[in-house]
Amino acid sequence: MISESLLVDEISSGAVHGERPKFMRRFLSSGLTRLGVGMLLFLALFSFVGPLVYRHSAVASHLLNTAASPSRQFPLGTDSAGHNVLAQLMVGGQSSLEVGFAAAAVAMLFGTLYGMLSGMAWSWLDAVMMRIVDILLSIPAIFILLFLNVVFQPSILIMVFVLASTAWLSVSRLVRAETLSIKNQVYVEAAHAVGAGTWRIMLRYLLPNFLGIVLVSATFQVADAILAMAGLSFLGLGLPPPTPNWGAMLSDGMNYMFQNSWWLIYPPGICILVAEVSINLIGDGLRNALETRER
Amino acid sequence: MSEVLLEIRDLKKHFPVRGGISRIGGGAVRAVDGVSLEVRAGETLGIVGESGCGKSTLGRSILRLIDPTSGVVNFSGRNILKLNRSQMRAIRREMQIVFQDPYASLNPRYTIFQTLSEPLEVHGLFDASERKHRVYAILERVGLDPSYASRYPHEFSGGQRQRIGIARALILQPKLMVLDEPVAALDVSVQSQVINLLEDLQDEYQLTYIFIAHDLSVVKHISDRVLVMYLGKMAELASADELFANPLHPYTQALLSAVPVPNPDVRRERQILQGDLPSPANPPPGCVFHTRCPIAEDVCRREIPEWREVKPAHFTACHLVKGGTP
Numbered sequence: 001m002i003s004e005s006l007l008v009d010e011i012s013s014g015a016v017h018g019e020r021p022k023f024m025r026r027f028l029s030s031g032l033t034r035l036g037v038g039m040l041l042f043l044a045l046f047s048f049v050g051p052l053v054y055r056h057s058a059v060a061s062h063l064l065n066t067a068a069s070p071s072r073q074f075p076l077g078t079d080s081a082g083h084n085v086l087a088q089l090m091v092g093g094q095s096s097l098e099v100g101f102a103a104a105a106v107a108m109l110f111g112t113l114y115g116m117l118s119g120m121a122w123s124w125l126d127a128v129m130m131r132i133v134d135i136l137l138s139i140p141a142i143f144i145l146l147f148l149n150v151v152f153q154p155s156i157l158i159m160v161f162v163l164a165s166t167a168w169l170s171v172s173r174l175v176r177a178e179t180l181s182i183k184n185q186v187y188v189e190a191a192h193a194v195g196a197g198t199w200r201i202m203l204r205y206l207l208p209n210f211l212g213i214v215l216v217s218a219t220f221q222v223a224d225a226i227l228a229m230a231g232l233s234f235l236g237l238g239l240p241p242p243t244p245n246w247g248a249m250l251s252d253g254m255n256y257m258f259q260n261s262w263w264l265i266y267p268p269g270i271c272i273l274v275a276e277v278s279i280n281l282i283g284d285g286l287r288n289a290l291e292t293r294e295r
Numbered sequence: 296m297s298e299v300l301l302e303i304r305d306l307k308k309h310f311p312v313r314g315g316i317s318r319i320g321g322g323a324v325r326a327v328d329g330v331s332l333e334v335r336a337g338e339t340l341g342i343v344g345e346s347g348c349g350k351s352t353l354g355r356s357i358l359r360l361i362d363p364t365s366g367v368v369n370f371s372g373r374n375i376l377k378l379n380r381s382q383m384r385a386i387r388r389e390m391q392i393v394f395q396d397p398y399a400s401l402n403p404r405y406t407i408f409q410t411l412s413e414p415l416e417v418h419g420l421f422d423a424s425e426r427k428h429r430v431y432a433i434l435e436r437v438g439l440d441p442s443y444a445s446r447y448p449h450e451f452s453g454g455q456r457q458r459i460g461i462a463r464a465l466i467l468q469p470k471l472m473v474l475d476e477p478v479a480a481l482d483v484s485v486q487s488q489v490i491n492l493l494e495d496l497q498d499e500y501q502l503t504y505i506f507i508a509h510d511l512s513v514v515k516h517i518s519d520r521v522l523v524m525y526l527g528k529m530a531e532l533a534s535a536d537e538l539f540a541n542p543l544h545p546y547t548q549a550l551l552s553a554v555p556v557p558n559p560d561v562r563r564e565r566q567i568l569q570g571d572l573p574s575p576a577n578p579p580p581g582c583v584f585h586t587r588c589p590i591a592e593d594v595c596r597r598e599i600p601e602w603r604e605v606k607p608a609h610f611t612a613c614h615l616v617k618g619g620t621p
Contacts, residue, residue, distance in 0.1 A: 186400040187400050187402045189360055189394070190401075190460075191413070192360055193358060193387065193391060193392045193464075194387065194391070194414035194467065195385075195417045195418060196413065197417075200417070204402075204405075204413075205402055208404040209402075
């Protein structure tokens with residue numbers, strides 16, 4: 001009896017009617033996600049606002065103080081060419097974050113379009129499009145990236161497209177799979193029945209229903225792109241000097257590892273690590289927040 | 296008798312079965328195998344049969360949601376299978392469908408308003424304020440509060456969602472509505488409400504219904520005529536009263552004997568069919584029902600029975616039913 005009256009109260013108060021916590025609230029409810037957001041915010045502030053506060057040139061060579069250990073003048077020391085490591089770290093973060101996010105955005109845009117068209121196309125065209133993806137995926141990504149970086153002189157813009165050139169493949173596969181499953185839903189058939197055209201179905205039915213999943217994947221693409229760019233720079237085929245970036249700094253520092261110059265290795269290494277961890281935490285949080293969506 | 300709204304001639308839908316990588320060879324699932332019938336304006340044609348007999352495929356083929364393999368579907372005198380894309384879109388205004396599963400048939404990302412105004416938008420009907428007005432009116436007509444328009448499907452019960460599905464079909468003011476098991480997924484108490492709503496709407500808008508179901512008591516209640524299908528083929532067609540009072544095809548007799556009677560004192564002879572539905576990819580020769588028929592004879596295994604009118608307006612395809620003109 002009591003439970004029944006409670007239920008009635010609940011219904012009349014409207015509490016039962018599909019009230020769910022708003023998306024941002026669910027997203028930020030996890031401590032790890034908040035940690036990830038905080039770390040990424042810190043990195044962004046460090047890279048983009050830091051140089052405005054810590055006004056030291058990243059490219060000026062202090063030739064009297066080469067390979068100097070941390071001091072009051074150079075809080076993180078200098079490298080073998082006398083560059084201020086802290087200033088380099090800040091400016092290097094800019095290119096890493098910019099390229100990472102831009103490459104993921106390009107990959108997501110192109111991969112979504114490609115995957116959706118493939119999923120909606122006639123079966124033979126779908127087969128051809130997906131075999132192209134299979135072929136590209138069967139070539140080691142690092143080989144493609146190195147090849148493209150050798151052919152094109154990398155600038156920040158070219159770097160974005162080079163990294164996106166391999167990152168879109170997995171997005172397109174994901175989107176195609178989602179397209180195939182959603183396009184056979186009864187509500188899509190209902191849209192056909194009322195006379196909706198293919199474009200309308202793609203934009204209003206497919207896209208909103210898989211956008212969440214694609215966003216989660218795009219988040220991880222950001223982390224992948226930052227790591228890939230660091231890797232390329234480490235191999236000496238990243239952005240050309242003098243633009244500093246974390247991967248190149250790490251690569252340079254490795255040469256002096258045996259001189260115990262830890263300030264050349266730990267700062268860029270930790271920055272890459274923090275970027276990776278924070279973005280992965282955010283991706284996990286996004287996924288968890290989206291999974292509990294209404295069904 | 297009113298005019299013929301829909302005429303189907305020898306409609307077939309075969310789904311190819313692909314074997315492995317090579318797309319050559321492999322048979323076909325004969326989901327609908329040679330159906331011919333007429334539906335008159337304003338009537339309700341019930342289609343019954345067990346799962347997998349092709350009744351849903353038939354319903355979707357009529358609306359060309361599935362492209363039939365061959366045959367003719369004349370709707371208002373035009374063969375819709377010959378229409379191009381834009382002509383087809385235009386004619387969809389006049390033929391709509393209500394789906395079985397009210398949980399799957401609404402876009403979860405659309406508000407009810409978006410779901411209901413989309414048909415009008417697609418066909419470029421009315422301006423925004425008139426569309427709004429019509430959405431509210433149709434919600435009210437199917438028994439929902441217009442204030443629900445801003446909500447999402449997951450906030451509704453199955454019966455409410457089915458009313459929304461009916462409203463979506465109705466808002467274009469179609470002539471023909473295919474009801475594909477519209478109450479099968481609902482509670483019994485809600486079923487009767489939805490059935491009553493459908494009947495009221497039919498009177499009000501002079502709708503023609505094709506009512507697909509496997510619940511015979513519902514079909515008997517709502518239909519003027521009933522078609523019994525078995526394995527993609529027509530088994531028997533007659534007015535609802537005649538069919539339920541006087542079933543001729545042994546399959547129809549078995550179906551009807553399975554209907555529960557709400558009187559525990561009545562003892563009935565129940566015919567229980569042996570075996571399973573044969574595979575429609577490899578249907579039996581002769582009469583497709585002979586493998587389970589209690590009275591099958593040699594001729595049934597050899598020859599495909601002809602579709603004939605054994606009594607006025609009572610058709611069946613069975614060698615052993617006497618009477619009429621062969």
